[in-house]
Amino acid sequence: xxxxxxxxxxxxxxxxxxxxxxxxxxxxxxxxxxxxxxxxxxxxxxxxxxxxxxxxxxxxxxxxxxxxxxxxxxxxxxxxxxxxxxxxxxxxxxxxxxxxxxxxxxxxxxxxxxxxxxxxxxxxxxxxxxxxxxxxxxxxxxxxxxxxxxxxxxxxxxxx
Numbered sequence: 001x002x003x004x005x006x007x008x009x010x011x012x013x014x015x016x017x018x019x020x021x022x023x024x025x026x027x028x029x030x031x032x033x034x035x036x037x038x039x040x041x042x043x044x045x046x047x048x049x050x051x052x053x054x055x056x057x058x059x060x061x062x063x064x065x066x067x068x069x070x071x072x073x074x075x076x077x078x079x080x081x082x083x084x085x086x087x088x089x090x091x092x093x094x095x096x097x098x099x100x101x102x103x104x105x106x107x108x109x110x111x112x113x114x115x116x117x118x119x120x121x122x123x124x125x126x127x128x129x130x131x132x133x134x135x136x137x138x139x140x141x142x143x144x145x146x147x148x149x150x151x152x153x154x155x156x157x158x159x160x
Contacts, residue, residue, distance in 0.1 A: 003157065006038035012151045014041060017160040024160055031158045039139065040107065090128075094119035109139040 002022055007014050008030040015038075017028045027038055078099055085092045094116045101108050108116065111132055118128045 004160065005041050007041045007151055008033065008035050008038050010035040010037070013154050014151050015154045015156065015158060017158050019160040026160070028158065028160050031154075031156065041139075090119040090122055090125050093125055109136070111135040111139050 002019050004017050004019055004024065005014050006017060006028060010033050011030060013032070015028075015031055027036070027040070029036055030038055081099070082096060085096060087093070097112070097116055097119075098108075101112075115128055115132050115136060118132075119125060
């Protein structure tokens, strides 16, 4: 069963939720303050959880296997692709971002999707970052809500 992480902007804390399905239809409620405004954020263990989800979908079951040689090969292949990337080419940057999301199994947030589309169109990465950087950080939980600084992490595991 997959574990998803959500940021509560009210508490400025990221909570982990256990889902009975790979693609939950609902957003959980904050286990501490009861807020319904939680936002999904990339998991700290995205690669492991996506590997587990693929194994479950294929009927393999079992938990995350970060040591799986297939995952290691995929990451090494991606690292090799990054070495040859022209960092001044926005289209190559967009492909790399999409590939990272695919490997990690993390969703692409709406603002991140807009950024990728603009890079694919050839826009200057610095201008795109200037326009969207704060919104991307907020969506990904890197900027706290009412609290200051980066969000904290709750060690609990809650049902979704």
